[in-house]
Amino acid sequence: MSDFNLDELADELADFAPAKKKQTSYTPREERMIAGFEDIVRFFEEHGRVPQHGEDRDIFERLYAVRLGRLRELEDCRALLASADLHGLLSGPSTPAHGAELDIDDLASELVGLDEANDITRLLHVRSAEEKRAAEEIARRDKCHDFDKFKPLFEQVKQDLAAGTRVTRPFELKAEIRPGAFFIVGGQISYVAEMDDIFTNAQGRTDARLRVIFDNGTESGMLMRSLQRQLHDDDAGRRITDPAPGPLFADRSEDGVSEAGTIYVLRSESDHPFVAEHREVVHKIGVTSGSVEVRISGAEKSSTYLLAGVDVVATYKVYGVNCQKLEGLLHRVFAETQLDLTIPDRFGHVVKPREWFVVPLPVIDEAVERIRDRSITAYRYSPNAGRLVSTD
Incomplete structure (x- = not known):
């Protein structure tokens, strides 16, 4: 085979090279x-x-x-x-x-x-289209044309906060969002004026369309989950409690009415698999005429407290009531979600604690509010609905 000169080879291949395109400007x-x-x-x-x-x-x-x-x-x-x-x-x-x-x-x-x-x-x-729509929905507000109807509510809430008859608490769960509830979000007081029927969204989660009024005279038709997201994302986001309407739940006794006791809500530190997995919604609900601290001392040795330490997550002072009857009333309201759990006590005997319930804290708060306005007897907790429902 003869040797090829590179220049000669290039010449032979030149005939096969594609024509150069005309440079277009x-x-x-x-x-x-x-x-x-x-x-x-x-x-x-x-x-x-x-x-x-x-x-x-x-x-x-x-x-x-x-x-x-x-x-x-x-x-x-x-x-x-x-x-x-x-x-x-x-x-x-x-x-x-x-x-x-x-x-x-x-x-x-x-x-x-x-x-x-x-x-x-x-x-x-x-952001994805879904994220962008969610952000736009939160931000989109219209002028509230009937704000005069809501303005007195905002003024009263501000007075209640100043007087201490209402307080703010950290926002925790979606169940706290309900008609009549007040929140602080984005530095503004917001009021849930209306809630449409609950539906299941494309992701299989429950949601509902709200009418939310803001104290600057605007309103939004945002979704419940949009408000929930906004409250969680806002470090200063808070919920505003309902007012205490008298001595039954006042911070101190009035007009000589003596203190009868305290409603207390506990969470267990037990390592039982079910309790550990659902710790945020497994609560012990009780009423004591004495000190809560004394009542729960030695909890880790008592089967009543699941043989474990407990955290006090909420307390409510009560005046002029029968603590035993009040506790029985609360237990009947949440009877359908009583914790079905048996454990051995320290002597090896199998026991079934009866004061533990699988219920979110905001629902317990609502039950207490309904005790305040004497409407609790017309309600019970529905595990399927995840909220208090009327017994009528």
């Missing part, structure tokens, strides 16, 4: 059109459809939909992009955006500052 506007259309083509190839308008769409899809509509309307754009339109995207009808007219610059402005690379298809921290 584009204006900045044309370059933007081409780059923007390439984004639309890439979207079509990834999703198998043209981008669509709609608030339920991702911000990028909405941007591409507006852009495609503009390109279809301009003849010079169609001519410029004809060779790149392999899928016939420019030949379709121009579809207007639903609702208010959208501007591509307005949409693009929503993306400003998210990424310094100016490539909107490679943003690193863009």
Whole structure:
């Protein structure tokens, strides 16, 4: 085999080289059109459809939909992009955006500052469409046209907080969100004026549409889970308790009414598998005429306290009532969710503690509030509904 000179070999291959493309010069506007259309083509190839308008769409899809509509309307754009339109995207009808007219610059402005690379298809921290809708729902508020009806409620709540007849507590569970409840969120007092029927969302979680009034005269039709998320995300988010309406639950005795005792709610430190897994909702509910601290001393040696230490999570002073009857009333209200658990006592005898219930703390709070207004006898706790329900 003869040796080949590299120059000779290059000469022989030159005839087979593809013809060089003529260098085309584009204006900045044309370059933007081409780059923007390439984004639309890439979207079509990834999703198998043209981008669509709609608030339920991702911000990028909405941007591409507006852009495609503009390109279809301009003849010079169609001519410029004809060779790149392999899928016939420019030949379709121009579809207007639903609702208010959208501007591509307005949409693009929503993306400003998210990424310094100016490539909107490679943003690193863009929220999903679902997250964006949730944030928009929380932020979207309208003027409350009947605020005069609610203004006295806010004024009374502020007076109650100043007088100490209402207090604020950390927000814990979704069950605390109910009609008539007040919260502090985003530095404003909010009032749950209405709640629609509870439904199950696409993720299998319960939710409900609310009408929430804010003390600045605005309102929102947010979802219950949106308010829950906002309260959890706000380090200063709090719930406002209902007022204590007299000596039965006052902080001190009044008019000579002597203190009868304390309703107490405990959580167990037991390592029993069921208790450990559901510790946040397994509570002992009792009423004592003495000191709670004395009552729970030596808990780790008593089967009544599951042979473990306990934490006091809530107490309520009571005046002028029969503690034994009050305790029996509370136990009847929560009877359907009594903890079905047997353990051996320290002597080896099997016992079944009867004062433990699987119920969230906010529901116990509500039961206490209904004792205050004497309506508790018309309610019981439903484990299926996860709330107090009327017995009527």
